[in-house]
Amino acid sequence: MPTREEVFAKIKNALVEALGVEEDEVVPEATLVGDLGAESIDFLDIVFRLEKAFDIKIPRGELFPEDVLTNPQYVQDGKVTPAGLAELRRRMPFANLEKFEQNPVVQDFGNLLTVADMCRFVESKVEITD
Amino acid sequence: MRWYWIDRFIEFESGRYAKAIKNISLAEDHLHDHFPNFPLMPNSLVIEGLAQTGGLLVCEYRQFTEKVVLAKIPWAEFYCEAVPGDTLVYTTTIEYIKEEGAMIHATSHKGNTLHAEAEIVFAHLNDPRMGALFKPETFLQMMRLLGAFQVGRAADGSPLRPPAHLLQSEDVSYSDSKHSGKLT
Numbered sequence: 001m002p003t004r005e006e007v008f009a010k011i012k013n014a015l016v017e018a019l020g021v022e023e024d025e026v027v028p029e030a031t032l033v034g035d036l037g038a039e040s041i042d043f044l045d046i047v048f049r050l051e052k053a054f055d056i057k058i059p060r061g062e063l064f065p066e067d068v069l070t071n072p073q074y075v076q077d078g079k080v081t082p083a084g085l086a087e088l089r090r091r092m093p094f095a096n097l098e099k100f101e102q103n104p105v106v107q108d109f110g111n112l113l114t115v116a117d118m119c120r121f122v123e124s125k126v127e128i129t130d
Numbered sequence: 131m132r133w134y135w136i137d138r139f140i141e142f143e144s145g146r147y148a149k150a151i152k153n154i155s156l157a158e159d160h161l162h163d164h165f166p167n168f169p170l171m172p173n174s175l176v177i178e179g180l181a182q183t184g185g186l187l188v189c190e191y192r193q194f195t196e197k198v199v200l201a202k203i204p205w206a207e208f209y210c211e212a213v214p215g216d217t218l219v220y221t222t223t224i225e226y227i228k229e230e231g232a233m234i235h236a237t238s239h240k241g242n243t244l245h246a247e248a249e250i251v252f253a254h255l256n257d258p259r260m261g262a263l264f265k266p267e268t269f270l271q272m273m274r275l276l277g278a279f280q281v282g283r284a285a286d287g288s289p290l291r292p293p294a295h296l297l298q299s300e301d302v303s304y305s306d307s308k309h310s311g312k313l314t
Contacts, residue, residue, distance in 0.1 A: 018204055041201045045251050048226045048233050060230055 142282035184222035206248035
């Protein structure tokens with residue numbers, strides 16, 4: 001069972017390898033898209049590396065529920081509807097959606113996930129020791 | 131010019147790894163254009179050859195039903211030059227394969243010398259608006275031309291065989307060409 005520090009170290013390693021960033025850039029508050037320059041295809045690469053590093057399975061759409069953002073039931077005029085926000089909260093308990101909820105423009109969603117969110121996501125899938 | 135950057139498969143094990151060779155010849159036009167009077171195999175074309183070796187391996191795993199595209203090269207390193215007369219042996223191993231795509235680890239060797247090494251990520255595109263990137267029978271022709279069915283093994287160790295749907299598609303294509311008087 002890894003500790004929180006070990007989880008962070010493995011995630012840092014995965015992001016350094018997948019995104020070609022420097023180790024000191026991978027801090028908990030860094031956003032994957034805005035700060036670390038991740039593009040959509042990088043999420044596939046990151047998911048591969050997390051699955052391998054932690055021996056876990058990450059089904060499609062679990063880390064980044066793109067299906068919600070392309071579902072007309074949840075998106076109107078380029079913004080996520082209250083029902084869509086509820087769905088995102090249900091699907092992404094690891095992410096802090098407060099800021100996004102103030103102006104839920106779909107285009108801004110990509111820049112939501114931080115390294116800390118990713119740590120919480122992995123911690124929800126592996127047993128952690130303190 | 132045909133866009134083949136490998137000459138032949140020498141090993142192919144479904145879902146695991148594939149090995150192909152690329153013989154570099156001074157007769158190849160691009161060697162004279164890349165650095166005039168200093169013929170070197172361009173690294174980008176080595177990457178393409180590695181991607182073709184690994185891409186067909188990934189395509190075959192899903193029986194050529196997915197649109198497999200090179201999505202990303204997380205890293206690649208070249209350790210020495212490759213010149214006319216060299217034979218490069220490309221080895222690609224599937225690191226991971228899932229619904230959305232696959233990642234391979236690839237090496238290029240000149241004899242016992244490691245020439246290059248890379249990781250390559252492929253995406254499976256399943257957007258129907260993309261249409262077909264290749265005619266199904268094209269895969270069959272490529273695999274035959276490259277000798278994959280001569281050396282290939284299925285996951286259970288039996289000889290690698292073409293998927294039935296590709297053979298059917300080839301039959302239909304042949305029959306259509308015959309009736310229209312255009313045999314390709």
